[in-house]
Amino acid sequence: MAHAHHKIDTHTVDFQVDPVVLELGRRFVDAGHELSLVGGPVRDLFLGRASPDLDFTTDAAPDQTVKLIKKWADNYWEIGRAFGTIGMRKAGFQIEITTYRADAYDPESRKPVVAFGSSLTDDLLRRDFTINAMALRLPTLELVDPFGGVRDLHDSVLATPGPPETSFSDDPLRMMRAARFAAQLGVSLREDVREAMTRMAERITIISAERVRDELVKLICAAHPRVGVDLLVDTGLAEFVLPEVSALRLESDEHHRHKDVYQHSLQVLEQAAALETGADGSVPGPDFVLRFAALMHDIGKPATRRFEPGGAVSFRHHDMVGSKLTSKRMKTLRFDNDTTKAVARLVELHMRFYGYGEAGWSDSAVRRYVTDAGPLLERLHRLTRSDVTTRNQRKADRLSFAYDDLEARIAAIREQESLEAVRPDLDGGQIMALLGLTPGPVVGRAYKFLLEERMEYGPLDPADAESKLRAWWAAQPEAATPASSPAPTATIAPAGSSGVALSTTEES
Missing domain, CATH: 3.30.460.10 (Beta Polymerase, domain 2)
Structure with missing residues (x-):
């Protein structure tokens, strides 16, 4: 040469x-x-x-x-x-x-x-x-x-200086890099490069999980992530890196009773990336957590697919199953705990909205939606909107209008109360002072009761909260039993000011 x-x-x-x-x-x-x-x-x-x-x-x-x-x-x-x-x-x-x-x-x-x-x-x-x-x-x-x-x-071609087999044998991570460059630069793979990747895909298993993870993050955050993921799946690399995504290619039955879950997931990934906002927005792009949740949101479907009488196909609880599978895969790839929990939580919550458009939600249900999403709410908004790939424009419009309405409801409730960290109207220290309790499981139960009341009815003034707490306490078996030790004397401080640790807490 x-x-x-x-x-x-x-x-x-x-x-x-x-x-x-x-x-x-x-x-x-x-x-x-x-x-x-x-x-x-x-x-x-x-x-x-x-x-x-x-x-x-x-x-x-x-x-x-x-x-x-x-x-x-x-x-x-x-x-x-x-x-x-x-x-x-x-x-x-x-x-x-x-x-x-x-x-x-x-x-x-x-x-x-x-x-x-x-x-x-x-x-x-x-x-x-x-x-x-x-x-x-x-x-x-x-x-x-x-x-x-x-x-x-x-x-716009990706080729190797020498034989691709030699290059990939030297460092198998280069196969992942090929998919990443396709996603970043929009280049296509020369045929001998693609063939070598397909033949040698299993060699990726000798590469450390951390190096594979880093390449995967770059691919998902690239300008054309769909192209990169498709390459991983088509060459067989995904069988060793993201087998749950490869498994989405469910074979259609003879009556074509379900859509292609794999292509749907790629489209959701693409649409989620398009909904990211700029550096000044609430979800600055590229956002790995949102994009990876979009790719993984339906990976629970193969394990939960059922053919119902009458020809329907169901995927009951695929959100919960998918969340667990996502967490397991991300731990295998050595992702940090915070990123893993965030992606798995989005996968778990991605179906939550669908009851809203059909039945409408109470203010209580809206509060729970916001509280359960926590700091992931803006990402959940985008994931849920992205999860509409139907060609039926009427259905797509109906879902979009329903989500517009839900966001308007959230905004309206936010004007009246803080939804960012819904807590009971009385904290642990106040509960113990009012009921004459020492720290223990009963305090945790009382806290949980007040949290449910807060979710259901919104903020209460301290007098009403105290009244509800005393009514609840009167019905508890422990109310007739003297406390094992004298109750601490305390002045009732504003809710949230106590540093008392509860033995039983409710994770919202």
Whole structure:
């Protein structure tokens, strides 16, 4: 293959190289070394995108790199030294300089065996895709493109510098990266790349869950997540990464009595992403929690599918089953607890609205909806609206109008009372003071009773709350039993001011 070396023509390629890049290049060249800007930052120059992270490659050994940059950089670190990488910050840029590599990989290992090389072309050969295997020699700005990266970028094709089998054997995570680049850049996979991914999909299992998770997050948050997910499923990678999504491809029975749950889920993902609001809105995009909940919301359907008498298909409790499956999958992929709980909770709540349009809700039901969603309410609004993919415009309009009405009801109730954290009108300390109790399960029951009253009837003034509490207490078996120890003497403080811990609490 002929090597392509071009001097960048800034009249035909609309970009400017930051002076920091040229200055660093001169330092290395003046010391007798080579330095090139490489990989993603070069690709992004052609795409007209800014890149705050700059990757360089050099023939200098890590010791020589440190010597050249330690007084020049704002600060530097040597965490990646064993892999030939020195990191630093300079003028707001995060920079990594890596010694030319000629990696040797153990096919059964998750990590490369590092071997340093001496050739820029050999270094580019070991990179994942041709669009990332381009370099700018510094400070001359000579483009080195031995594998046709510019051509493939122009044609929106994802190809590998060498045989794709070699690339994916070296690092199987590159198969996930292929799907991610398709989602981010809108490129299509060259046929040999797609075929290699399909044949080698099982090799993804030797990659750590954390690395797979990070690529999945980037894919889901990309401009075209549907394309990336579809690639994972079509090549079989999803069987090992997100098997619950692959399982959504339910075979239609001969009477076509249910819609394609898989395509529906992809459409909901797409529609949810379109409903994100900008940086000043309540759900700034891209929002992984909303998008992943949209993808996973129906994964409980295969396990709950039933063919009813008369030909109907039901998926009873698929929301609850799907929530548990989502949580399990995210734990396997090593997601943090907060993200896992948020996505699983949205999956659990995604069907809650559907009773509203049919029967209408009391104020109590609206309060419970808001309280159960908690800080996820804005995401739940968007997920529920996205979960309408019917081609029946009348049905779609009816559901949309019903949800408009629900949001208006929430706004109206919010004007009268705080719905953000519904609590009883009396707190634990007040309950104990009024009833002469010490901390224990009975206080928790009283708290739960007042919470139910608050949900059902809205805020009460302290006198009415006290009256209801005393009436409830009179009917309790413990009311006839003296307290095991004297009740604490306390002045009734405003609700929410007590720090008393209850032994029994109700998670709203």
